[in-house]
Amino acid sequence: MAYWEFKGRELVNCSCDYGCNCQFNGLPDKGHCWAVAGIVIDEGHHGDTRLDGLKIGAVFKWPGAIHEGNGEALAFVDERADDAQREALLKIMTGQDTDPFATMFAVYASTVTNMHEPVFTAIHFEVDPDARRARLSIPGYVETTGEPIRNKVSGAESRAQIVLPVGFEYAVADIGSASSSVSQTMPLEMKDSYGQFAHLHLSSRGVVRA
Numbered sequence: 001m002a003y004w005e006f007k008g009r010e011l012v013n014c015s016c017d018y019g020c021n022c023q024f025n026g027l028p029d030k031g032h033c034w035a036v037a038g039i040v041i042d043e044g045h046h047g048d049t050r051l052d053g054l055k056i057g058a059v060f061k062w063p064g065a066i067h068e069g070n071g072e073a074l075a076f077v078d079e080r081a082d083d084a085q086r087e088a089l090l091k092i093m094t095g096q097d098t099d100p101f102a103t104m105f106a107v108y109a110s111t112v113t114n115m116h117e118p119v120f121t122a123i124h125f126e127v128d129p130d131a132r133r134a135r136l137s138i139p140g141y142v143e144t145t146g147e148p149i150r151n152k153v154s155g156a157e158s159r160a161q162i163v164l165p166v167g168f169e170y171a172v173a174d175i176g177s178a179s180s181s182v183s184q185t186m187p188l189e190m191k192d193s194y195g196q197f198a199h200l201h202l203s204s205r206g207v208v209r210a
Helices: 083-093 104-109
Strands: 004-014 033-046 055-062 071-078 112-115 119-121 124-128 133-138 142-147 160-163 172-182 188-203
Touching: 004 083, 004 124, 004 142, 004 172, 033 083, 033 124, 033 133, 033 142, 033 188, 055 083, 071 083, 071 104, 083 104, 104 112, 133 188, 142 188
Parallel strands: 071 112, 071 119
Antiparallel strands: 004 033, 004 188, 033 055, 055 071, 124 133, 133 142, 142 172, 160 172, 172 188
16 A cells, blocks of 8 residues: 655535534435535655645535445546546545545545546636635536635624544634535535635545644
């Protein structure tokens, strides 16, 4: 098993209300779970293959709760990646070269029964987790925006965090609002639903903690 590790930043938009019941071992509030994710790898490697600056994305649909399975997924890989980098990123994203259930990649892959062929394409992704702002554009497929939650009375930005001391994706995530439109292969629409902004530090063994 090749060891991998990276530091990066993510935005995840899912169909649940702010907070996302999954983060608290609950069931999805709409009965199903849909999600769109974007990650930029600021620095990282898979074995001897460097991954610095590359971007990945994914769309997921589960008919019920994630742990009930029967999920559908579509992966996007930065078109700038060479053959070795593409292979490395797909191994990471599908839970290979990873301790059992050590990362969200491995957990989610175990629940997917319909994995579409990956798409190698341009991924435009900018994210500032601390400001709770992001934009993900995968032309022809995905458009996602993320912003802070707003106070319903004053309109002021509201900040909330989820802390998972033994989670498999992040240690701390800032929660915001996000909207997504996916136009082909796995079409979906989400408006002003759960947005998760996080700094990631992951490896083959799980979340790397200070």
